[in-house]
Amino acid sequence: MTAGQRRPERRAAVLGSPIAHSLSPVLHRAAYQALGLDGWSYDRFEIDEDTLPGFLGDLPEGDWAGLSLTMPLKRAVIPLLDEISETAASVEAVNTVVFTDDGRRTGDNTDIPGMLAALRERGVEKVDRAAVLGAGATASSALAALSRICTGPVTAYVRSEARAAEMRQWGERLAVEVATADWADAAFAFSAPLVVATTPAGTTDALAASVPDLPGTLFDVLYEPWPTRLAAAWADRGGAVVGGLDLLVHQAVLQVERMTGHTPAPLEAMRQAGERALRGRTAEG
Structure with a gap:
């Protein structure tokens, strides 16, 4: 971090492999902007089952609000968590990790x-x-x-x-x-x-x-x-x-609410951001 940069108030990210084309950063950043969470950041990291434990272990306590997980991590993360919701347990899949104030890692499934x-x-x-x-x-x-x-x-x-x-x-x-x-x-x-x-x-x-x-x-x-x-x-x-964008947006809305505590999350702002991103990809193609 260079001089003059503002330290993010809280961090979040999406993990998976492959992850380069994930729309999650677009959706979550749009939510932060609409909610006025100027100090929040959301990134993406290429992580697989082998590198997941080390990534979680190296996260600075207190900096991170949560993680979104895609394949192949939805099942692999479960043994690394302190608890998971009934919804996640029902399908043995976690796509959302929230870090609580007391340092616990809780897993949920917002896909369902x-x-x-x-x-x-x-x-x-x-x-x-x-x-x-x-x-x-x-x-x-x-x-x-x-x-x-x-x-x-x-x-x-x-x-x-x-x-x-x-x-x-x-x-x-x-x-x-x-x-x-x-x-x-x-x-x-x-x-x-x-x-x-x-x-x-x-x-x-x-x-x-x-x-x-x-x-x-x-x-x-x-x-x-x-x-x-x-x-x-x-x-x-x-x-x-x-469509899949409908699913992606609605599950991301629930992730934003769980990670930030702000309810309701800005559904339309997130949807519009996702649509713009997909149009841009189509134009590039």
């Missing part, structure tokens, strides 16, 4: 309530059945969210029996009625009133041609590139679409 908030914003509060495309870590968070709003079965479309077994186990753990089906039949998912796509970029492109007229709601967790072919086809056929 962020999903619910994003759906609620689009008018989806209850469904009688749903479908999930994919079976990774995001799919388990989707099941946790669906456990709170879906009154009937959830069908997970997966590529292997091992993945199917994992989803059924998550269903039992989360008290969700989970049926599994082969990925080759994924187009049948589109009859459900809510479809959650949790797969990597490009995976659902071939399904775009199978979207029916007037489908229900699609929650596609990707935000870049956007729209995905599936999301574009869904909107073209009159369906409601919730």
Whole structure:
């Protein structure tokens, strides 16, 4: 720190690998600006499972307010924390660490309530059945969210029996009625009133041609590139679409509130900052 620089009042950051394209700094910094937290800073660090313990151990006590975590750290961080919330424990995933005034490290998961908030914003509060495309870590968070709003079965479309077994186990753990089906039949998912796509970029492109007229709601967790072919086809056929930026913003809102103590966090300012950043990336591309 050079002479004349103001020492940050509190620090926060996002950790993960890879992390270079994370939008979290854009969202959190926009929140700090809107809240008038001029002394707060938010950075990004390339950290994996091997370097995480050393990074946490070297943090100066009292300087740091919290951390956002992305893959592959959401599970690896758990043994390094003093406590985690019930929400985080339900899916064995922590995406938020808050440092308390007494020096404790507490873990939470804002992905699950962020999903619910994003759906609620689009008018989806209850469904009688749903479908999930994919079976990774995001799919388990989707099941946790669906456990709170879906009154009937959830069908997970997966590529292997091992993945199917994992989803059924998550269903039992989360008290969700989970049926599994082969990925080759994924187009049948589109009859459900809510479809959650949790797969990597490009995976659902071939399904775009199978979207029916007037489908229900699609929650596609990707935000870049956007729209995905599936999301574009869904909107073209009159369906409601919730995107990955919606999820990212809503979970970041909850992180800001937990780390700063300021409630409510500035949702619209954060959303607009995220949209500007994505437009800028598209223009550069």
